[in-house]
């Protein structure tokens with residue numbers, strides 16, 4: 001997906017509201033330290049937390065995403081530091097974060113990048129820090145579609161790549177628990193997410209996994 005184009009065309013492509021998982025568990029986050037939103041997109045989570053008094057670092061590789069979040073943060077005078085950066089090259093200006101958000105990120109990464117992401121999460125958190133995650137599972141309709149498609153080639157376990165170098169990786173049932181095996185499980189759910197649409201696109205529902213993990 002070309003995120004710059006998508007974000008230019010549609011105001012709240014992934015919705016304006018934060019994921020209910022974050023709303024529900026935000027009280028567990030320590031406000032005295034910063035939160036890192038990786039792949040912040042148009043900022044629905046970073047803005048929500050900052051409006052609640054959290055200090056947030058928002059990173060995204062999309063220029064348009066970061067310009068959007070920066071403009072909103074400036075307009076509302078919110079404590080959000082924005083970085084147009086991939087997590088691979090990001091250098092935090094803080095020792096650790098009390099929370100890291102990875103909503104919708106795992107499903108667009110290769111396994112090599114997911115492993116690096118998990119290493120970075122360990123590097124950027126300390127005991128008590130929370131990780132909020134949401135990803136697609138192998139039960140999502142796109143998994144069967146990608147397997148059949150000529151456009152997507154297999155690139156590892158339940159993972160696909162196209163000729164532009166995009167990735168789609170689907171987690172098996174319970175697999176997220178092994179990715180976060182060094183963490184305590186605060187919340188974990190797998191199932192069919194809500195019916196939704198992106199802009200004026202078709203209605204969709206995804207088979208998803210979400211979780212909150214405490215280091």
Ligand SMILES: C[S@@+](CC[C@H](N)C(=O)[O-])C[C@H]1O[C@@H](n2cnc3c(N)ncnc32)[C@H](O)[C@@H]1O
Pocket residue numbers: 003014038039040041042043044059060061062065085086087088102103104105108
């Ligand atoms: C599916 S969107 C999710 C956006 C947001 N988290 C949400 O839930 O609304 C994934 C976002 O991750 C960003 N992204 C993709 N690869 C990235 C990387 N390696 N480092 C940082 N951001 C990345 C994309 O530009 C995109 O904005």
